[in-house]
Amino acid sequence: MRVGSWRWWFENRETHEITIAQFPNWPLFAIGIGWLAERLTNEGSTLHQVIGVATTGLWLYWGFDELIRGVNPWRRALGLGVIAWQSLRLIG
Numbered sequence: 001m002r003v004g005s006w007r008w009w010f011e012n013r014e015t016h017e018i019t020i021a022q023f024p025n026w027p028l029f030a031i032g033i034g035w036l037a038e039r040l041t042n043e044g045s046t047l048h049q050v051i052g053v054a055t056t057g058l059w060l061y062w063g064f065d066e067l068i069r070g071v072n073p074w075r076r077a078l079g080l081g082v083i084a085w086q087s088l089r090l091i092g
Helices: 006-010 026-040 046-069 073-091
Strands: none
Touching: 006 073, 026 046, 046 073
C-alpha cells in the first residue's frame, strides 16, 4: 500500500477494510442530543451554557479519542480537525 494513496487514508489497520465512519459512536450521539438541547433551551440561560460546555467537552473528547485511537489516517486527521475547530471556537 502506497503512503498517501486512497487506500492508505481509509484502510482500517486492524481489519484491512475501508473505514470512513464507525457505529455505534456514543460521543457523536451525545453531541447530537446536546445540539438539540441547546436549540430547545433559552439562549443565555445557565442550562443553555452548561449544555454548550458539555457539548464542547464531548467534541474535544471525541477528537482526542480519534487522534489517539483512530483506525486509519483519515480518522486521526478528522480528530485533529475537530480539536482545532473546537480550540479556535474557545479562543475565538
